[in-house]
Amino acid sequence: MSRRSIWSPAGATPRRAYAQVTDKDGNLRWAPTTVNVDNHLIRPTLDPAAVAANPDKAVEDYVASLSTLPMDRSQPLWEFHLFDFPTSEATSTAAIRVHHSLGDGMSLLTLLMACTRSAADPTRLPAMPPLPSRTGAIYQRPRPSAGVLAIVAWVWSFVVLAWHTVVDVVGFFATILFLKDPHTLFKRVNHAETQRKRIVHRRLSLDDVKFVKNAMKCACVDMIKSGKESHVKWGNELGFIILPFFIGMHSDPLDYVRKGKKVVDRKKSSLEVVFTHVAAEVIFKVFGLKAASAIFHRMISHTTISFANMTGPVEQVEFCGHPIVFIAPSGYGPPEALTVNYQSYVNTIMINLALDEGHFPDYDELLDDFVESLEHIKNAASRLGMHHRKA
Structure with a gap:
């Protein structure tokens, strides 16, 4: 588990990022790397018939499939999976997958909230x-x-x-x-x-x-x-x-x-x-x-x-x-x-x-x-x- 966070709080510069690498002794460690945002924004190609029949279940099935897929450790361990079609709850959905080594639930949610703003102001x-x-x-x-x-x-x-x-x-x-x-x-x-x-x-x-x-x-x-x-x-x-x-x-x-x-x-x-x-x-x-x-x-x-x-x-x-x-x-x-x-x-x-x-x-x-x-x-x-x- 690492205390390093891939993102910095809103407004902090410069942006730092780390990926997991294996050293010569076979131990995992964090190494600085360059963030290519395009590698972290994933737009899945889903079956159009399944989406049309039940968009909620199409998103649910895709998110379930993520639980069986390992994350790419050659780059920072966070992903945004974007679904640009309406469901029963929203016009679009983002499934954010973050490796637990980057933070606990409180720190990650706080980080997310630091990136948001009040809709009223x-x-x-x-x-x-x-x-x-x-x-x-x-x-x-x-x-x-x-x-x-x-x-x-x-x-x-x-x-x-x-x-x-x-x-x-x-x-x-x-x-x-x-x-x-x-x-x-x-x-x-x-x-x-x-x-x-x-x-x-x-x-x-x-x-x-x-x-x-x-x-x-x-x-x-x-x-x-x-x-x-x-x-x-x-x-x-x-x-x-x-x-x-x-x-x-x-x-x-x-x-x-x-x-x-x-x-x-x-x-x-x-x-x-x-x-x-x-x-x-x-x-x-x-x-x-x-x-x-x-x-x-x-x-x-x-x-x-x-x-x-x-x-x-x-x-x-x-x-x-x-x-x-x-x-x-x-x-x-x-x-x-x-x-x-x-x-x-x-x-x-x-x-x-x-x-x-x-x-x-x-x-x-x-x-x-x-x-x-x-x-x-x-x-x-x-x-x-x-x-x-x-x-």
Whole structure:
């Protein structure tokens, strides 16, 4: 993994680019090279009949085929695949393929946002949600005049933090060494990374999600703030949190939210993500890329599903003068059968699935289930609010 980014933030000069080369010892390293933009702009030739019959599926099928094709390592590892025909969502589509060695999801999305401008005012960067204020005893340093109980609660919060961190770190290493998820329909048997992955998406209402969040008193964390690119470290800053994934049926749809909230609240009182990030850095520097990749692959192979979420602009943005209708990031390298990504943009949340076609042939029905589940949860939250008002 490299901390070098192929692009520079908007306005930075000169443009630098790097390609992966193999040295005399057989190790990969980054070498500066010249960028020929034409080599990175790809206009696929698709079957006209397939495009006319179903343009959405034509794009979807082509993007799925990319998951089986290696990138050209003789040049910088990024590509723009351009589809200049209308789909049900937009007049044209760009599929951007970027090798994960260039950066993590946060840095790459921040870089993309730095290249866009507000559609309402092209002279400024897009508006992003404000950063949240941290709450909880650990963030509230007691005043000198605070009572004994307040000081004890503050100290106890650090004890709880340390204990939860130890437990989570032990669980993390146990997952790498021997702890495996049981085999279910979600678990992938074949871990071949060249297995074809289909990437599909569906829109959810951000207002509906916020309504449920407020009704259930859940917390959210925003990651990026417009105009603060200096706060984002370019490259890969990876950390992991292992979450229990409960499969079961509940009569009350809100029980799913309650159980998830309980798990996440517990994880917030832990430094697991910080420790796993540091551990990944140490393993990479001490044992090298191959060892780090093998350990990462083993850890992911022992789990069932990967989740990731990113915060996007709260207003429509333009890229090179073209309005962006939707943003749907994902990845197809992990060996799991299903990867779930959430991306907010204006008043929508795009749920994006990268899935093994063999495991999920009815992926449209799976996407419908996400939409239907949110509707059931929202309706239950509405009834909960009405009950509280009557009480």
